Amino acid sequence: MHTVLRSKTGVEALIGSDLPFVVIGERINPTGRKALAAEMLAGNFERVKADALAQVAAGAPVLDVNAGLGVANAHELEPEVIVKAVEAVQSVVDVPLSIDSSIVAALRAGLRAAGGKPLINSVTGESERMEAVFPLVAEYHCAVIVISNDETGISYDPQVRFEVAKRIVKRAESYGIPREDLLIDPLVMPAGAVRGSGGAVLDIVRWVREELGCNTVCGASNVSFGLPNREAINANFLAMLIAAGMPSAITNPLKPELKTAILAADMLMGHDEDCMRWLRYQRQLAREAAAAAAAASGEAAPAADDRAARRAARRETKE
Amino acid sequence: MHTVLRSKTGVEALIGSDLPFVVIGERINPTGRKALAAEMLAGNFERVKADALAQVAAGAPVLDVNAGLGVANAHELEPEVIVKAVEAVQSVVDVPLSIDSSIVAALRAGLRAAGGKPLINSVTGESERMEAVFPLVAEYHCAVIVISNDETGISYDPQVRFEVAKRIVKRAESYGIPREDLLIDPLVMPAGAVRGSGGAVLDIVRWVREELGCNTVCGASNVSFGLPNREAINANFLAMLIAAGMPSAITNPLKPELKTAILAADMLMGHDEDCMRWLRYQRQLAREAAAAAAAASGEAAPAADDRAARRAARRETKE
Numbered sequence: 001m002h003t004v005l006r007s008k009t010g011v012e013a014l015i016g017s018d019l020p021f022v023v024i025g026e027r028i029n030p031t032g033r034k035a036l037a038a039e040m041l042a043g044n045f046e047r048v049k050a051d052a053l054a055q056v057a058a059g060a061p062v063l064d065v066n067a068g069l070g071v072a073n074a075h076e077l078e079p080e081v082i083v084k085a086v087e088a089v090q091s092v093v094d095v096p097l098s099i100d101s102s103i104v105a106a107l108r109a110g111l112r113a114a115g116g117k118p119l120i121n122s123v124t125g126e127s128e129r130m131e132a133v134f135p136l137v138a139e140y141h142c143a144v145i146v147i148s149n150d151e152t153g154i155s156y157d158p159q160v161r162f163e164v165a166k167r168i169v170k171r172a173e174s175y176g177i178p179r180e181d182l183l184i185d186p187l188v189m190p191a192g193a194v195r196g197s198g199g200a201v202l203d204i205v206r207w208v209r210e211e212l213g214c215n216t217v218c219g220a221s222n223v224s225f226g227l228p229n230r231e232a233i234n235a236n237f238l239a240m241l242i243a244a245g246m247p248s249a250i251t252n253p254l255k256p257e258l259k260t261a262i263l264a265a266d267m268l269m270g271h272d273e274d275c276m277r278w279l280r281y282q283r284q285l286a287r288e289a290a291a292a293a294a295a296a297s298g299e300a301a302p303a304a305d306d307r308a309a310r311r312a313a314r315r316e317t318k319e
Numbered sequence: 320m321h322t323v324l325r326s327k328t329g330v331e332a333l334i335g336s337d338l339p340f341v342v343i344g345e346r347i348n349p350t351g352r353k354a355l356a357a358e359m360l361a362g363n364f365e366r367v368k369a370d371a372l373a374q375v376a377a378g379a380p381v382l383d384v385n386a387g388l389g390v391a392n393a394h395e396l397e398p399e400v401i402v403k404a405v406e407a408v409q410s411v412v413d414v415p416l417s418i419d420s421s422i423v424a425a426l427r428a429g430l431r432a433a434g435g436k437p438l439i440n441s442v443t444g445e446s447e448r449m450e451a452v453f454p455l456v457a458e459y460h461c462a463v464i465v466i467s468n469d470e471t472g473i474s475y476d477p478q479v480r481f482e483v484a485k486r487i488v489k490r491a492e493s494y495g496i497p498r499e500d501l502l503i504d505p506l507v508m509p510a511g512a513v514r515g516s517g518g519a520v521l522d523i524v525r526w527v528r529e530e531l532g533c534n535t536v537c538g539a540s541n542v543s544f545g546l547p548n549r550e551a552i553n554a555n556f557l558a559m560l561i562a563a564g565m566p567s568a569i570t571n572p573l574k575p576e577l578k579t580a581i582l583a584a585d586m587l588m589g590h591d592e593d594c595m596r597w598l599r600y601q602r603q604l605a606r607e608a609a610a611a612a613a614a615a616s617g618e619a620a621p622a623a624d625d626r627a628a629r630r631a632a633r634r635e636t637k638e
Binding site: 191192195196197198199202223227228229232233235236237239240242243244260261264265267268269270271273274275278279282285286 | 510511514515516517518521542546547548551552554555556558559561562563579580583584586587588589590592593594597598601604605
């Protein structure tokens with residue numbers, strides 16, 4: 001089953017466990033980025049545009065747009081700011097968007113600005129949230145991230161989280177929303193606090209795929225919260241999620257360790273024809289290394305088709 | 320189900336998908352190591368001892384011992400050489416051993432020298448091999464690696480390889496060998512040549528676990544044959560194998576990327592109580608980095624309890 005997202009002009013992103021992994025770029029989010037929040041509030045969207053360009057260049061086929069400014073009058077301001085952010089992104093890249101807000105008016109404004117078939121980030125199993133968000137999903141025929149917690153909180157027990165996901169899927173269907181438009185987030189808990197929380201997520205991913213036929217998504221980096229060498233944990237966790245059949249995650253496409261893990265796992269699962277994406281990325285790294293070496297030794301930076309870079313790439317291939 | 324291996328003096332290594340991943344150290348193997356082969360032939364086992372010490376220090380709970388010298392009269396020489404190699408290893412470390420040979424007389428000599436409960440590496444589904452090796456397994460009450468190919472060769476189809484494994488397990492049982500003493504090797508094929516060969520192995524691992532109740536093992540590095548950046552591919556593949564429930568692999572414990580992947584995956588699966596092994600390894604890396612930095616800046620190398628190293632470890636933890 002494929003979840004289809006679409007940009008305003010019709011560019012599609014397909015999400016499915018038989019396809020290359022889809023990174024939903026997380027960078028356009030002022031939470032914890034004070035400079036970005038101040039700029040967005042002042043109507044300056046240059047950093048938003050730069051983040052959009054960089055993430056798409058790094059291979060993100062979908063971008064999350066969050067305009068949560070963390071101010072008292074967010075309910076009034078956020079719908080307007082998210083529209084400007086969406087328009088800024090669309091002025092530089094043409095990819096499907098994920099409209100990310102807890103304010104329903106901002107979701108509606110963002111969906112309208114986005115056009116095409118965006119993704120809503122997100123709805124939980126709390127009745128109030130479902131009653132507010134599902135009508136929007138049905139009206140705009142968009143897709144939505146479903147987070148597997150409800151009024152009782154987040155259970156440590158993966159079975160309970162799966163049951164919550166099942167109930168939310170049923171409720172969504174009562175609004176006429178098809179299962180392929182639901183991306184289930186099994187909720188990743190920190191492995192430092194909840195022993196085996198990574199394995200629990202792998203179980204839920206498999207159950208959701210086999211019993212509900214839905215695709216899944218997550219914010220993978222929460223798993224390493226509080227632990228040293230977070231990038232290494234997150235990268236290996238992404239490979240494990242791909243092995244279990246998770247087709248997408250909200251993460252930072254600019255982190256090289258994550259990119260390496262995703263491309264390696266995609267290739268190992270057979271989602272990279274002739275290993276072309278892996279080979280291209282390794283050649284890119286070899287070119288960059290050769291350019292850095294040349295710069296360090298005082299030579300001019302090599303041209304794109306430079307022989308040294310090719311030699312380095314060939315050496316790597318033979319290794 | 321746990322596969323139990325035992326050293327001569329009774330030190331145990333337990334293999335099971337609910338336990339920390341077991342690396343069977345692959346370094347003591349003269350194949351492709353000409354200097355080592357020449358030394359072993361000349362009766363010099365110093366490098367064998369050094370390899371044993373280094374691999375156990377790096378965390379390998381089991382060591383493979385191979386004495387395949389690649390000479391014409393191997394059948395005559397190998398039984399004697401493998402005994403000397405086993406004795407050399409036992410003179411410096413006390414871990415269970417994997418006796419690795421295609422020559423039955425060498426297997427028998429190695430088993431006798433090893434004592435305890437070693438592992439035989441390996442038997443295939445070829446009738447002649449099974450008839451030669453299974454009686455040894457039964458006689459010595461040891462464990463054995465079972466490779467899922469037969470007279471017809473190695474199938475690209477994971478279903479066929481699983482069927483071969485099933486037949487071998489049945490045949491082993493006719494010799495009175497219990498399932499927990501069989502480690503099934505699903506045969507890892509290069510992903511560059513066989514599209515999706517990684518995913519195929521994950522399927523076989525799950526089927527073997529769920530339908531046969533056996534543990535699995537593999538030589539993971541074959542998956543990256545012919546591709547650039549092999550370490551990264553192998554490391555991510557190990558994390559994916561652990562996610563699928565593979566409890567052991569024959570690999571090089573000295574490669575830092577592999578160690579990181581294994582420790583991260585163990586922790587994420589809940590096989591690392593209080594994340595202690597992950598934290599200890601990160602502290603070790605921080606200490607080494609601090610020592611290297613101190614050495615580079617001309618200071619004396621810091622003591623084991625050096626404050627800078629502790630600060631570095633703490634900084635990492637808070638990150």
